[in-house]
Amino acid sequence: MAKRVVVGLSGGVDSSVAAHLLVEQGYEVIGLFMINWHDGSVTIQGECPWIDDSNDALLVANKLNIPFQSVDLSEQYKERIVDYMFSEYEAGRTPNPDVLCNREVKFDVFMDIALSLGADYVAMGHYCRKDSFIDENGKEVFRLLAGVDGNKDQSYFLSQLSQEQLSKALFPIGELTKPQVRDIAAEQDLITANKKDSQGLCFIGKVKLPDFLKQQLLPKKGNIVEVSKEHQIYADREAELLKASTEEEKLEILTSPYQYKPTYGKKVGDHQGAHYYTIGQRKGLGVGGTPLPLFVIATDTKTNTIYTGQGDQHPGLNRQGLKVNSDEIHWVRTDLAMKVGETREYMARIRYRQPLEKVTLYMKSDGLYCVFENKQSGISAGQFITWYTDDELIGSGVIAG
Numbered sequence: 001m002a003k004r005v006v007v008g009l010s011g012g013v014d015s016s017v018a019a020h021l022l023v024e025q026g027y028e029v030i031g032l033f034m035i036n037w038h039d040g041s042v043t044i045q046g047e048c049p050w051i052d053d054s055n056d057a058l059l060v061a062n063k064l065n066i067p068f069q070s071v072d073l074s075e076q077y078k079e080r081i082v083d084y085m086f087s088e089y090e091a092g093r094t095p096n097p098d099v100l101c102n103r104e105v106k107f108d109v110f111m112d113i114a115l116s117l118g119a120d121y122v123a124m125g126h127y128c129r130k131d132s133f134i135d136e137n138g139k140e141v142f143r144l145l146a147g148v149d150g151n152k153d154q155s156y157f158l159s160q161l162s163q164e165q166l167s168k169a170l171f172p173i174g175e176l177t178k179p180q181v182r183d184i185a186a187e188q189d190l191i192t193a194n195k196k197d198s199q200g201l202c203f204i205g206k207v208k209l210p211d212f213l214k215q216q217l218l219p220k221k222g223n224i225v226e227v228s229k230e231h232q233i234y235a236d237r238e239a240e241l242l243k244a245s246t247e248e249e250k251l252e253i254l255t256s257p258y259q260y261k262p263t264y265g266k267k268v269g270d271h272q273g274a275h276y277y278t279i280g281q282r283k284g285l286g287v288g289g290t291p292l293p294l295f296v297i298a299t300d301t302k303t304n305t306i307y308t309g310q311g312d313q314h315p316g317l318n319r320q321g322l323k324v325n326s327d328e329i330h331w332v333r334t335d336l337a338m339k340v341g342e343t344r345e346y347m348a349r350i351r352y353r354q355p356l357e358k359v360t361l362y363m364k365s366d367g368l369y370c371v372f373e374n375k376q377s378g379i380s381a382g383q384f385i386t387w388y389t390d391d392e393l394i395g396s397g398v399i400a401g
């Protein structure tokens with residue numbers, strides 16, 4: 001009997017083609033659209049075109065001659081994603097809702113519904129691949145691989161999936177490039193063939209992130225401070241590094257964020273709330289007239305201060321390393337999890353679509369210390385670091401700072 005697959009149909013071109021390929025491969029396919037957001041239930045009224053999207057998903061399902069259903073997951077989405085976003089921003093961190101959405105919604109709540117519909121697998125239109133091998137104990141080990149289209153690879157967003165979740169996942173378009181996907185959609189006369197790619201989170205829609213955050217995080221006026229690149233704090237760190245005699249000391253210095261004080265620079269402007277800003281951010285500061293543009297190099301939600309520096313080469317913006325706390329380390333390949341005391345080299349990225357960079361991971365009792373070969377710009381607490389061997393995503397972690 002054909003295996004049953006529930007495919008997440010978003011009303012976009014990628015999932016439409018994913019569904020088509022599954023039908024071609026002989027699966028029994030069911031299309032499922034999830035409503036993540038409801039007028040009034042989450043935030044901004046009338047900004048999310050989900051009705052159009054669910055209509056497009058329905059039309060694609062009709063065209064492919066597969067059954068179609070919608071599920072309302074807006075409550076779960078609010079609890080697991082929206083609330084997390086607010087609490088992270090409130091704490092001065094930069095969350096990644098897309099990574100969480102896959103772990104908590106698409107491959108959890110959504111997957112449970114799919115399984116209750118008798119599905120063997122859940123498929124999504126992500127640009128990534130999966131394969132597996134049998135280990136020496138006869139156990140199947142699943143591997144998460146980058147999509148063939150290097151421009152579109154979405155493995156970063158799936159970096160928190162478990163072996164269990166991967167075992168039931170299918171990514172039918174992972175072997176294709178985006179232009180190939182569009183060509184297939186056109187050949188098959190799917191209504192989504194020329195639809196624009198979705199931008200960001202549905203429930204935010206066209207609204208700017210600060211406006212979205214203002215719904216719950218009240219504006220609070222504070223200072224924008226500029227720290228000179230010659231500040232003593234940077235020279236002190238270099239000196240500390242030279243003095244450090246043990247590996248532990250060196251790692252601690254290389255991976256800890258700078259601790260700024262409001263007196264470390266001059267006030268150059270006002271802002272409406274440090275929790276609206278992210279490290280590396282250049283736009284939205286409203287301060288002009290500096291020879292080089294100002295970048296956010298740190299935010300402090302306690303003193304409500306934003307620290308900035310001039311130019312993308314500012315020492316406060318570029319750091320050699322970062323730390324992941326023990327309870328926030330995730331191994332997709334659980335069989336490759338590092339033991340305390342172990343050191344390993346990988347290729348890694350700290351944001352979606354960033355080219356992979358050489359990193360050395362040091363597993364210590366209190367967490368994973370990650371030191372890059374080249375300094376990294378805009379390391380932000382709350383974002384994810386993901387590490388790879390060739391095109392296989394091995395693990396990920398939440399950046400502590």
Ligand SMILES: Nc1ncnc2c1ncn2[C@@H]1O[C@H](COP(=O)(O)OP(=O)(O)OP(=O)(O)O)[C@@H](O)[C@H]1O
Pocket residue numbers: 007008009010011012013014015016032033034035036106123124125126197198
């Ligand atoms: N509202 C939804 N209902 C069901 N599945 C969804 C929904 N939103 C996203 N997905 C699934 O997650 C995948 C990745 O979502 P993402 O938002 O990154 O869309 P995308 O890459 O633009 O894909 P698409 O072109 O299919 O919208 C989609 O291809 C689809 O399988």
